[in-house]
Amino acid sequence: MNAKLQRIFARLSIVPIVLLLLGFGAPTWAEAAGPLCYVNDNAGGINNGTSWTDAYTDLQSAVGDTGCTEIWVAAGMYRPTAGADRLVSFMLKNGVSIYGGFTGTETQLEQRDWVLNETTLSGDLNGDDVGFTNNGENSYHVVNGGGTDSNAVLDGFTIRGGNADNASSFPHNAGGGMLSDGSGPTLANLTFNGNTALNYGGGMFNLNSSNPLLTNVTFSSNHAADLGGGMYNSSSSPTLTDATFSNNTALSGSGMYNISSSPALTNTSFNGNTATNYGGGMYNSASSPTLTSVTFSDNTTTNYGGGMSNFGNSNPTLTSVTFSGNTADLGGGMYNSASSPTLTDVTFSSNTAPSGSGMYNVSSSPALTNVTFSGNTATNYGGGMYNIDSSPALTNVTFNANSASNGGGAYNYSASNPTLMNVTFSGNTAANYGGGMYNYVNSNPALLNVIFSTNGASNNGGGMYNRDSS
Known part of the structure; x- marks a missing residue:
């Protein structure tokens, strides 16, 4: 190398040292936490998601980090927003897998226990719900499928406190727990509990060819004032394996309501659901x-079809x-x-x-x-x-x-x-x-x-x- 080139490289090598001495680190926009990011609402550290010690304390921060393609979430309560905007949901993303059920020390995905370490996504923005009262400020939809496909994964969470009660703005009158519009995410080891909707799908509302894959999922004690206490499917065909629908309530189709839909259910139970009109367990209209x-078992309706209509x-x-x-x-x-x-x-x-x-x-x-x-x-x-x-x-x-x-x-x-x-x-x-x-x-x-x-x-x-x- 000639003397001129040696002088040029020598000068360039000094630049990063000078920047560090002046207090400049690497630009934050270039240093994403991923691909594996951590969330723990009790974490200390610098909260950049790079480890359990430095975990994000807000799940939305991890979801918004473009470098995070796999997110581990420790037991705790996570809300879509710290503010009061009811339109904000946890929006699923293609290519991003979100797993709950950790204590905050695990090094392997298989070490988590989503039953023992309950990880809750809550729409109760004020934290003051009493059953289905005091919920006027709750999120319309706790989770939104966001038009995703099976590469979007949500696994190991309890979803509760959604309140889709907006009578004048569809679809914010449907899908209190989760709204899935033209979406087909992978959903596993989830419990939808205590969500409500003014019209359709207290637990989950699927529409416009939404075909999510649900495995080991429970819909319990959700309510729709109209149709589909647990789940409502409109022109959609979800696949459910090892699912449970229990103690949901609605006018019709308390466990599940299907219209122009053909869901596939395997190893699934409908127990203790109650409808005022038709289909205590399941209601089908132009559906197969x-x-x-x-x-x-033990489903009831005042009118027709205790188990199925x-x-x-x-x-x-x-x-x-x-x-x-x-x-x-x-x-x-x-x-x-x-x-x-x-x-x-x-x-x-x-x-x-x-x-x-x-x-x-x-x-x-x-x-x-x-x-x-x-x-x-x-x-x-x-x-x-x-x-x-x-x-x-x-x-x-x-x-x-x-x-x-x-x-x-x-x-x-x-x-x-x-x-x-x-x-x-x-x-x-x-x-x-x-x-x-x-x-x-x-x-x-x-x-x-x-x-x-x-x-x-x-x-x-x-x-x-x-x-x-x-």
Whole structure:
């Protein structure tokens, strides 16, 4: 190297030393914390997110740091804003994974425990909620899907205190816990609890082809004054695995409300949800969800479909599903109107309603294979099943120990013509007529290899009673 070049490099090498001596460090905009960033609301240090010691104390700071692609959050309470702007949410981002459930000392993701170390995202901006009161200042949506895809991850949090109550500004009347508009994030190990909406989706509102992936997620004690206490899906098809919907409330669809949607549910339970009108557990309108290994238990509604209500050409597919202990005015387990669900390996047990305790069908033709109706009780008609202007197809179906005033096992009315193949009626009872089956007004079922045994009726037709039918 010649002498001239040596002098130039020597001068350049002095520049950073002089800057440091003058008190200038590296520019802060060039020193992002990521890709792994830390958040702990009790952290000391310099709070730049580079370690647990120097963790950000505000989750929004980490989300806003463009260098953070994986964010670890210690147990604590985190709010979307320290101010009073109800429009502010935790906005998910593609390529960013946010994990909760840490104590603040872990070095491996697998060391966290999101159950023991509850990490809460709260919309209660003032911290003064008492149930669903004192929440007028709460965030409209605690979390927003932000148009993301499956590369946006939220994992290990409790989401509570969202209050979507803006009657004049859609969608701020929906999705108190989470709003997902055209989004498909990956959501795991989450609990949506104590969120509310004026209209739709107290826990979560999915619209415009939102297809989030939800695993090990619980929706509990959420409320919608209108539809979908736990979740509301509009033209959206989320995938849920190992999900629980419990103690949610709404006018209809207290656990889940679907309109023009086809969610897929596996290993999911609906328990103790309460609706004023229809669908204590689930309500479907022009929707065809797929349910595998799903349980509906102890759900209630004042009107139709304690476990599930299907309206308007809804044709869900159910495999290995159980309806037990559900209550309604019509259709304790399931109510179908102009809908034809497909049921395989399904059990209806100990459901109650004045009519159609297990299943109530209106202008519907469901297909049932390997289905059992047992111990369902109706005070009026159809302990196991009630059909009006309906023609379900039953194959390998058992009606056992159901009871009603008329039609202990099944009641067919007004041109209902079910097809029964390999069906057994045993131990069913009627206080009046038709211990096993009652057919009335041009109802003409077709029976092939059907067994009636030990059924009883106080008046006539211990096995089958026909009136104006053949």
